Amino acid sequence: MRGRSEILATAARYLMPLLIVFSVFLLLRGHNEIGGGFVGGLVASVAVVLYMIAEGVQAARDLLKIEPRLLIATGLLIALSSAVFAWVVNRPFMTGLWWKYPLPVLGKVGTPLLFDVGVYLAVMGTTLMILFTLAED
Numbered sequence: 721m722r723g724r725s726e727i728l729a730t731a732a733r734y735l736m737p738l739l740i741v742f743s744v745f746l747l748l749r750g751h752n753e754i755g756g757g758f759v760g761g762l763v764a765s766v767a768v769v770l771y772m773i774a775e776g777v778q779a780a781r782d783l784l785k786i787e788p789r790l791l792i793a794t795g796l797l798i799a800l801s802s803a804v805f806a807w808v809v810n811r812p813f814m815t816g817l818w819w820k821y822p823l824p825v826l827g828k829v830g831t832p833l834l835f836d837v838g839v840y841l842a843v844m845g846t847t848l849m850i851l852f853t854l855a856e857d
Contacts, residue, residue: 724774724775725774728773728774729774729775731770731774732770732771732773732774732775733771733774735767735770736767736768736770736771739763739764739766739767739770740764740767742763743760743761743762743763743764743767743840744760744764745760746759746760746763747760747761747836747837747840748825748826748833750836756836756839756840757835757836757837757838757839757840757841757842757843758839758840758843760836760840761839761840761841761842761843761844761847762843762844762847764840764844765843765844765847765848765851768780768783768784768844768848769847769848769851771783772851772852772855777852777855777856780852781852784848788844788845788846788848788849788852789845789849790845791841791842791844791845791848792841792842792845792846792849793845794838794841794845795837795838795839795840795841795842795843795844795845796838796842797838798834798835798837798838798841799834799835799837799838799839799842800838801834801838802831802832802834802835802838803831803835805817805831805834806831814835815831816830816831816832817830817831818830818831
């Protein structure tokens with residue numbers, strides 16, 4: 721059994737919140753510029769994986785508090801629901817619908833942002849499920 725690196729554990733504790741904030745930034749700016757759910761989900765996964773490397777798989781699972789499969793299912797459901805909203809108003813499937821009033825930080829908000837949130841959760845869940853499985857074996 722290898723020893724625990726106190727330097728890595730400390731770095732992970734400080735870097736993880738920064739990486740999560742950066743991943744949310746990428747998610748929120750992605751519907752207007754470069755970024756989005758895929759890249760944001762990968763960065764969020766990296767934050768949890770860094771913690772996993774420092775503290776162990778079980779500690780990372782405990783920190784996440786949600787099963788990666790549930791993240792995948794929730795993400796797919798959110799992404800699908802963003803595509804179905806267009807059908808409700810008699811538009812083609814996956815047509816972008818926008819709210820009339822821009823929000824202060826987000827700007828224009830619509831179904832593409834909802835789709836990005838779904839992709840964010842699905843990518844994060846898929847990446848973590850794969851890496852948790854590999855780390856446990």
